[in-house]
Amino acid sequence: KIRVFWFRRDMRFEDNVGLYHALSGEFQVLPLFIFDKHILDELPKDDARITFIHDELQKMRSYLQEHHNSSIATYHDTPENAIKQLIEDFEVEAIYTNRDYEPYAQKRDAKIDALLAENGIEFHNFKDQVIFEKTEVEKNDGGMYLVFTPYMKQWKKEFKNIDFKTYPSEDFLDKTYKNTRLPNVSLSDIGFERSSIKVPKHNLDKTLLKDYEETRNIPSIEGTSRLSPYLRFGTIGYRKVIEKALSVKNETFLDELIWREFYKAILYHYPETQDRAFKPKYDRIEWRNNEEDFEKWKSGQTGYPIVDAGMRQLNETGWMHNRLRMVVGSFLCKHLLIDWRWGEAYFAKRLLDYEMSSNVGGWQWVAGSGVDAAPYFRVFNPYSQTDRFDKDKKFIKKWVPEFESDKYPEPMVEHKMARERCLETYKDAVKN
Ligand code: FAD
Known part of the structure; x- marks a missing residue:
């Protein structure tokens, strides 16, 4: 046997x-x-x-x-x-x-x-893939936390009580079944072709983790770990990552890992929110869902350089910086009034790190419909996001080099009009 x-x-x-x-x-x-x-x-x-x-x-x-x-x-x-x-x-x-x-x-x-x-x-x-699962981090009276900060605090409290250790499975591989001729399917056997997109290298250096709080919001520098695809497929052990996160004083990086667990727990408890608004009123929003607008957004031709830079990074590399995921997401849902589910589905196709819990969580956050989401009246202004996070336009120049020339499209919607249209539409949906 x-x-x-x-x-x-x-x-x-x-x-x-x-x-x-x-x-x-x-x-x-x-x-x-x-x-x-x-x-x-x-x-x-x-x-x-x-x-x-x-x-x-x-x-x-x-x-x-x-x-x-x-x-x-x-x-x-x-x-x-x-x-x-x-x-x-x-x-x-x-x-x-x-x-x-x-x-x-x-x-x-x-x-x-x-x-x-x-x-x-x-x-x-x-x-294996989380420190706490299911109901292990719960409110005192039972039930799942629906706000991140108290969840994160409780997570840290519980963490102090557990016997945190790694499992040296690699030391026992000699117990694997002695047979080198097991069934093996190749890429072409399963009907696939080799993709030219490569998973980016990850970085868990001490310097990165130490500076993370300052660097993590600037898309033009490699200031985040790019661990997400590795965590998604488990090619890197999560407990080792946690150990690294604990080895620096600043807890911001650890907190991001806890966001990952938070969204996993939310989806586990509320599986229906994979395609339904966590706050039901938000499913009353009258989305415009214009197909042409959606195409422009997908291909990075909106006329908003910061949005287009993010989308082109995604299309070409299979990864997008978190700041830009928020910017392009907000633009789709709020400026264009396109259903967050469309954006979620597009990311699901393209992201190397696609993780349903984080993706649905992220999209419902930008749409305003999720747990602990951005309030609906917060409409990211692409221009001020550029001033704050890509001041010298280094990132934009890399991905949208033509942005100042006459080859680049005019903004597909006017910011002020789009903002007002969004607020009215949302207000209608969430009233009473
Ligand atoms: P780092 O900043 O180095 O963070 C380290 C790790 O912490 C990440 O690898 C990730 O596992 C976790 N993490 C960081 N930020 C978040 C977050 N906001 N939510 C949950 N976990 C986080 N992340 C995914 O892994 N898969 C997705 O499909 C996904 N979709 C997203 C969609 C939207 C609209 C938004 C706003 C965010 C999404 N995120 C998703 C979260 C986040 O953008 C990525 O985890 C992060 O950009 C990955 O890059 P990194 O590994 O360099 O992150």
Whole structure:
């Protein structure tokens, strides 16, 4: 009999909780990855995330082959079918995995749990991608915090009470299943092409973390960690990141990591808000939803250089600076009165770090409809955002070099008119 460890958003050997537990028994452990057809069928064939996942898996595979005479089995199917196949092909004692809190993943795992139970196979899940999950950070009277600051304070309080440690799964890889000829699917087997977009390098240097508070809002410098894609796929261990965050005095970086957990907990508790306003009145907003306007926004042709610079950065690199995510998001929802769900869906397609909880959280924040959101009457002024965060226009010059020439479009809407139109529309929706 063998055990299986199923990699999902935890694609690493180091400090992997579920893998650590799987390896700590008497059985050899077969590592598994499933290219989920339900997810892949929705993606364009040159999706950069699939290239990234594929390459990471190949690296992991080669590592196991070279050092441990073992491998990773990769399947391309629905998770149900892949698991059925796996338990037909091997005598499986139990499947180990790390918990995933997204609504789709919750349903998927419930199905797999039932399928395995029918076959007398255990399914073990562990907490790996967050410090606190589900109801672990709650108000004193129970219930989820709906405002970030008290959640963050409680998170820090609870953190002092836990036995914070890492899990040295990497030290037990010799227990992986001794077979180098496991099923393996290539990019072309799953119908994908290699993308030219590469995941940016991350930076967790002490200097970056120390200066983070000053640098993090300036898009023209590399003042943020760019950890987001790595955290999304778990190619870097979260507890190591937390350790780094704790190693500097300033807590701003830690607080951002706590925002990530906050949004995860919100989506876990309120899965319906993946496509519904957290504050129901905001679903009464009469969006203009003009398709042509949406195209201009997507392609970075709005005539607002700071907005266009952000959108072009996203289109070309698969990543966008947080300040600009707020600026372009506010512009879409408030200046153009386009439903935040359209923006959310576009980001979901393009972002290497796409994470439903943070993306929906971020979009509902800019739209004003979410938990602890920007008040609706706060309409970001693209010009004053430029003055504050890109004063010498370094970022704009990089991404919109033609911005002062006659090749560049006029602003697609006039700021003052758009602001007033937005306030009236929102006021109508949220009254009484
Ligand atoms: P750093 O500033 O170095 O922060 C470190 C880590 O903290 C990030 O990697 C991320 O995991 C977390 N973090 C930082 N800011 C936030 C935040 N506001 N909310 C939640 N977590 C945060 N982040 C995603 O990971 N995926 C998304 O799909 C996503 N969509 C967003 C959409 C909108 C409209 C907005 C306003 C924000 C969104 N964010 C999203 C949050 C944030 O913009 C990114 O996490 C950040 O820009 C990633 O760059 P970084 O790793 O250099 O961040």
